[in-house]
Amino acid sequence: MHTNLPASSIARLQHIQNSLARVVLPYFKRRDHITPALHKLHWLPIRLRIQFKIATLTFKTRCTSQPSYLSELLHPHVPARNLRSSSQFLFSLPLIKTSIGQCSFSFSAPTIWNSLPISLRSTTSICSLPTFRRNLKTYLFSTLPP
Numbered sequence: 001m002h003t004n005l006p007a008s009s010i011a012r013l014q015h016i017q018n019s020l021a022r023v024v025l026p027y028f029k030r031r032d033h034i035t036p037a038l039h040k041l042h043w044l045p046i047r048l049r050i051q052f053k054i055a056t057l058t059f060k061t062r063c064t065s066q067p068s069y070l071s072e073l074l075h076p077h078v079p080a081r082n083l084r085s086s087s088q089f090l091f092s093l094p095l096i097k098t099s100i101g102q103c104s105f106s107f108s109a110p111t112i113w114n115s116l117p118i119s120l121r122s123t124t125s126i127c128s129l130p131t132f133r134r135n136l137k138t139y140l141f142s143t144l145p146p
Contacts, residue, residue, distance in 0.1 A: 005050070005103070013046045039141075048140045051112050055120075055136055056129075058091075058109045063127040073106040089121035090114050 021037040022028050028037045038045065044052055058074065065071040075092045091110035096102055113121065120135055 010046055017043065017046055035144075042137075044137065044140055045144070048143070052133075052136060052140055054105070054109055054112050055116060056133060057105075058113045059132050060129065061109075063129075070105060070109075074109060089118070 017038075018034045021034060021041055021043065022030070024041060025037050028034070043049075057070070061067070061070045061074060076090070091113055093110050093114070094106050096104070096107045101107060116136070117139065120132070120139060
């Protein structure tokens with residue numbers, strides 16, 4: 001969604017994940033649709049797994065300010081005047097126009113983070129990584145079509 005990876009790379013990785021799911025669950029045959037197998041294994045599709053990893057890394061960086069080289073890339077959104085977005089736990093998006101620049105952590109992390117619901121973004125006040133990961137995975141699974 002927000003990582004600007006080529007579709008061919010995502011498709012190749014998804015094919016590998018699908019093949020592995022069939023190895024782990026051998027009763028799913030080649031002609032069976034793979035989505036039920038991924039749900040049974042609690043595996044997110046590759047594009048959502050990428051979002052999960054970036055959002056988790058963003059959460060860790062926000063809570064601990066570590067690693068410092070990533071912490072320096074994330075800037076909390078501070079509006080010029082008092083707006084409702086002040087308490088939304090948002091990050092400012094850097095002004096990057098190139099597609100290569102949009103693949104960077106400094107662009108993709110705030111984009112993915114800001115797209116999460118406020119209930120997930122506000123988990124940072126507790127800084128509980130297991131809780132955040134569980135809620136994030138639940139949210140990402142809910143975005144999948146039935």
